[in-house]
Amino acid sequence: MNIAVIPARGGSKRIKHKNIKLFAGKPLITYSIDAAINSRQFDEIIVSTDSPDIAKIARECGATQIIERPANLADDFTGTTPVIQHAIKEYERLHQAVDFVCCIYATAPFLSADYLLQGINQLKQDGQKQYAFSVTTFDFPIQRAIRLAAGGVEPIDSSKMGKRSQDLEExxxxxxxxxxxxxxAFLAGAHTFAHHSIPVILPRYLVQDIDTPEDWQRAELMYKAYIEG
Known part of the structure; x- marks a missing residue:
C-alpha cells in the first residue's frame, strides 16, 4: 500500500497562508494534490496540518485523509521527518499498514505525476535502496563560488577558479x-542524502523554491511561461 503525505502547516511567516494562497488562480497545495492523483500511485493522499482552513481546502482539492498535527509538531523548528513519522503511525493506528510513503511538499506547483511514477518504479526495482527523491543541477559551477571577505571577495576554492566550467564536476x-x-526508512529516521537514495533528476525549469515573496513572483512567471505557455 502506498500513501502520500503532504505536510502543510498553517503558520507560514514570510508568505502569509502560503500553502493555500492562490497561485496562478488555484490554492498552492492543489498542485501537489493533483500531481499525486494523476500519478495513480497512491491508495491514500494524506494532508498533515494544524489548520482547519488548509484541511477544508485540501479535502475540496482531492485529499482523501486529513491528519491533525499536534502543536509540538507545528512550530517553526520542527523538521519534516517527525511530521511524516507521526502521519504514518496515525494512519496505521486508524487504518492499515503501509509499504511505501511519499512525502510531497505543498509548495511544489511544478510537480509532475511522471516524476512521481519514475521515483516509485526505480525504488521498487532496487531492493537495497531506501529513498528516491527529486534533484536538479546547479545553474553555476559551485566550485567557483566566492564569498564576501575583508570588504571585498575571495574564492571558496582558489584552485578551481581558473578551470573551465566543462572541466568541473556537475x-x-x-x-x-x-x-x-x-x-x-522514514520511521527509523534514515538519512535521505546517502548512498541508499536514488536521485530523480528534474530539469531546472521545473524547480523553484517558494520561501519569499520574490520566490513566489518568480515561480508564477515561470509557471505561466513553461506550463501554461
Whole structure:
C-alpha cells in the first residue's frame, strides 16, 4: 500500500497562508494534490496540518485523509521527518499498514505525476535502496563560488577558479518536491542524502523554491511561461 503525505502547516511567516494562497488562480497545495492523483500511485493522499482552513481546502482539492498535527509538531523548528513519522503511525493506528510513503511538499506547483511514477518504479526495482527523491543541477559551477571577505571577495576554492566550467564536476541539489521512501526508512529516521537514495533528476525549469515573496513572483512567471505557455 502506498500513501502520500503532504505536510502543510498553517503558520507560514514570510508568505502569509502560503500553502493555500492562490497561485496562478488555484490554492498552492492543489498542485501537489493533483500531481499525486494523476500519478495513480497512491491508495491514500494524506494532508498533515494544524489548520482547519488548509484541511477544508485540501479535502475540496482531492485529499482523501486529513491528519491533525499536534502543536509540538507545528512550530517553526520542527523538521519534516517527525511530521511524516507521526502521519504514518496515525494512519496505521486508524487504518492499515503501509509499504511505501511519499512525502510531497505543498509548495511544489511544478510537480509532475511522471516524476512521481519514475521515483516509485526505480525504488521498487532496487531492493537495497531506501529513498528516491527529486534533484536538479546547479545553474553555476559551485566550485567557483566566492564569498564576501575583508570588504571585498575571495574564492571558496582558489584552485578551481581558473578551470573551465566543462572541466568541473556537475553538482546537484535537492529539488524540494517529493521524497519516496520505504516506511521503515522514514520511521527509523534514515538519512535521505546517502548512498541508499536514488536521485530523480528534474530539469531546472521545473524547480523553484517558494520561501519569499520574490520566490513566489518568480515561480508564477515561470509557471505561466513553461506550463501554461
Amino acid at each position: 553538482c546537484y541539489h535537492d529539488a524540494g518536491q517529493f521524497y519516496w521512501g520505504r516506511k521503515e
